[in-house]
Amino acid sequence: MIATGRKYVFDFDSTLTRVEALDVLAEMTLKDRSDKEAVLEEIQNITNLGIDGDISFTESLERRIKLLKANKADLAPLIAALRKKLSKSIEENISFFHDHSEDIYVISCGFKEFIDPIVADLNIPSERVYANTFKFDADGNIIGFDEDNVLSSHNGKIQCLKDLNLEGEVQVIGDGYSDYVMREAGIADKFFAYTENVHREKAASNADYVTPNLNEFLFVNDLPRKVSYPKNRIKILLLENVHSDALERLSEEGFSVELIKNALPEEELIERIKGVHVLGIRSKTQVTQKVLDAADRLMVVGAFCIGTTQIDLDAAKKKGVVVFNAPYSNTRSVVELAIGQIIMLKRSIFARSTEIHQGKWFKTALNSQEVRGKNLGIVGYGNIGKQLSVLAEAIGMHVYYYDVSDQLALGNAVKCNSLEELLGLSDVVTLHIDDNKDNENFIGEKEISQMRDGAMLINLSRGFVVDISALAAALKSGKIGGAAVDVYPEEPRSNGEFFTELAGLENVILTPHIGGSTEEAQKDIAEFVPNKIMEYINSGTTVDAVNFPNIRLPKQQNSHRFLHTHKNVPGVMAKINEILAKYEMNISGQYLSTDPDVGYVITDLDKDYNKEVIQELKAINHTLKFRVLY
Numbered sequence: 001m002i003a004t005g006r007k008y009v010f011d012f013d014s015t016l017t018r019v020e021a022l023d024v025l026a027e028m029t030l031k032d033r034s035d036k037e038a039v040l041e042e043i044q045n046i047t048n049l050g051i052d053g054d055i056s057f058t059e060s061l062e063r064r065i066k067l068l069k070a071n072k073a074d075l076a077p078l079i080a081a082l083r084k085k086l087s088k089s090i091e092e093n094i095s096f097f098h099d100h101s102e103d104i105y106v107i108s109c110g111f112k113e114f115i116d117p118i119v120a121d122l123n124i125p126s127e128r129v130y131a132n133t134f135k136f137d138a139d140g141n142i143i144g145f146d147e148d149n150v151l152s153s154h155n156g157k158i159q160c161l162k163d164l165n166l167e168g169e170v171q172v173i174g175d176g177y178s179d180y181v182m183r184e185a186g187i188a189d190k191f192f193a194y195t196e197n198v199h200r201e202k203a204a205s206n207a208d209y210v211t212p213n214l215n216e217f218l219f220v221n222d223l224p225r226k227v228s229y230p231k232n233r234i235k236i237l238l239l240e241n242v243h244s245d246a247l248e249r250l251s252e253e254g255f256s257v258e259l260i261k262n263a264l265p266e267e268e269l270i271e272r273i274k275g276v277h278v279l280g281i282r283s284k285t286q287v288t289q290k291v292l293d294a295a296d297r298l299m300v301v302g303a304f305c306i307g308t309t310q311i312d313l314d315a316a317k318k319k320g321v322v323v324f325n326a327p328y329s330n331t332r333s334v335v336e337l338a339i340g341q342i343i344m345l346k347r348s349i350f351a352r353s354t355e356i357h358q359g360k361w362f363k364t365a366l367n368s369q370e371v372r373g374k375n376l377g378i379v380g381y382g383n384i385g386k387q388l389s390v391l392a393e394a395i396g397m398h399v400y401y402y403d404v405s406d407q408l409a410l411g412n413a414v415k416c417n418s419l420e421e422l423l424g425l426s427d428v429v430t431l432h433i434d435d436n437k438d439n440e441n442f443i444g445e446k447e448i449s450q451m452r453d454g455a456m457l458i459n460l461s462r463g464f465v466v467d468i469s470a471l472a473a474a475l476k477s478g479k480i481g482g483a484a485v486d487v488y489p490e491e492p493r494s495n496g497e498f499f500t501e502l503a504g505l506e507n508v509i510l511t512p513h514i515g516g517s518t519e520e521a522q523k524d525i526a527e528f529v530p531n532k533i534m535e536y537i538n539s540g541t542t543v544d545a546v547n548f549p550n551i552r553l554p555k556q557q558n559s560h561r562f563l564h565t566h567k568n569v570p571g572v573m574a575k576i577n578e579i580l581a582k583y584e585m586n587i588s589g590q591y592l593s594t595d596p597d598v599g600y601v602i603t604d605l606d607k608d609y610n611k612e613v614i615q616e617l618k619a620i621n622h623t624l625k626f627r628v629l630y
């Protein structure tokens, strides 16, 4: 795999290190000066002008050294600071520098006095470091640089590389235009614009290849590297305006993330899903069988909400696509809204408020009651229902609940054995059943007729749960005294026009599916779901996946991890182990999790093995997905 005769020429500042060394030196030497910020800005401007070739490099160097007012004594702390500033992916791939030491050169317009000790840690000896050197006065003050060094002159890197007369393919890796010029002059064969620390447009637009980190560079060159698959190659598409923290978190991890404000219709999603590894959605995007069929790379769907019926979970599983959601992040937000709505409905507040908006004063106690001592009927005693139960009791309500599954009563809440019983008892009925499609028209004409006259209805669960026409009729007739509705059978994909039969009816609070739309909930979701996604991508862990066998995996210890997802049919596990045995793999751990449809086998192995084993494992009948992690 190792290409013979290839030479790698690295830039130093902002490539091997995350910083420009002279900027760091300036921070040190100027730290007690009142004009520090202004001088620092000037130095940085001059640095950038020099890097982009907008002023001659010699001029940039002269001007910066004058402003720096540095001394020999400043170099030791500078070196100590730079040691801590190696670029992240350079640090991760130290073994590349050790294994290829003979073929690696540093050509920098920085200074050997600080570059040599830093790159020595990377096993690059001083004789393969080409850089400027300082001039000092008798007191050790830095007063200039060796002007005879080609690297102190404009485009000096060209001459330096020419003089080296390297054999074989020469690849230059650097962040600046001054690195590209070696390729432009025809002395280097390839220029990789290195953007891990800074993206310089002039360098990137001319590059043969833009590499966001060393892992990508090594991947492209098919060289051994720290990670099996560079994270920048993992494409994440986030829809429906999920909180920007999610974008930040996933981008910081190194993934390539795109954010779109709206949900996409099926045809558009089918186009956009190609090449996407992770899809992030909320409640509006339908991830159908057709979408999943079009998804050629999809590994994970993150539902940035509670509900997951918008996703064909079964089809996803059969394709080895894992789905995560955020089951608790917005629970409290929904509960608080429900409490507010119960009070607002019982006091007819929206009717009174609307009148004043229309210029009408109507002070009355008509249809205005306290909630204290009233009966609240909670249908669906799950995460939301239970929390609401506790808060409603705290404001003096009597709580009754009904759930299809056996749920323990909290506080003094009383369990009802049937929906009819609950409906007949409640002054306010609030729906918190799950988004199971069997719950369609769960509350219709019949159920409404079983409610107390003048009782209120709240729906914060799913739109299809209530027959809207039946509700509208009951509100008009006065059978129902008021309603709060947050969810609708049909909801638009993006903000704009919307119409419902309930619009304009008195004592009806209508909200656009915002039960979980609080800053707190969205921020929490933007942490919870990306963490699940990253855990799965980085380690294979599927804890809390909603459609997949759940398994928490131990940390990989200096091993490669094979993750094999297959249809749960007899013989696959045996076949996997037969192949591992055939290749005499040294297994350090093996984990299995299954459900009736899918088997998920994870094997940790010694790093040295015949790579043909991968092809054989992928070719096993009934394999749904296979990947290697390291």
Ligand SMILES: NC(=O)c1ccc[n+]([C@@H]2O[C@H](COP(=O)([O-])OP(=O)(O)OC[C@H]3O[C@@H](n4cnc5c(N)ncnc54)[C@H](O)[C@@H]3O)[C@@H](O)[C@H]2O)c1
Pocket (backbone or CB within 6 Å): 306, 307, 327, 330, 331, 334, 379, 380, 381, 382, 383, 384, 385, 402, 403, 404, 405, 407, 432, 433, 434, 435, 436, 439, 442, 460, 461, 462, 486, 487, 513, 514, 515, 516, 517
């Ligand atoms: N409006 C919003 O913005 C918003 C925000 C969050 C959640 N939700 C929705 O709220 C609902 C509840 O969320 P949760 O986190 O409490 O869910 P959950 O799964 O914890 O609880 C749902 C409960 O409903 C029960 N249930 C299901 N069908 C039932 C039926 N027919 N009769 C009686 N009980 C039934 C279940 O057994 C379960 O205990 C979900 O539909 C969710 O999508 C809406």
Ligand SMILES: O=C(O)CC[C@@H](O)C(=O)O
Pocket (backbone or CB within 6 Å): 282, 283, 284, 304, 305, 306, 307, 308, 330, 516, 517
């Ligand atoms: O934020 C959303 O789009 C959905 C909110 C809510 O219905 C949920 O399922 O969590």
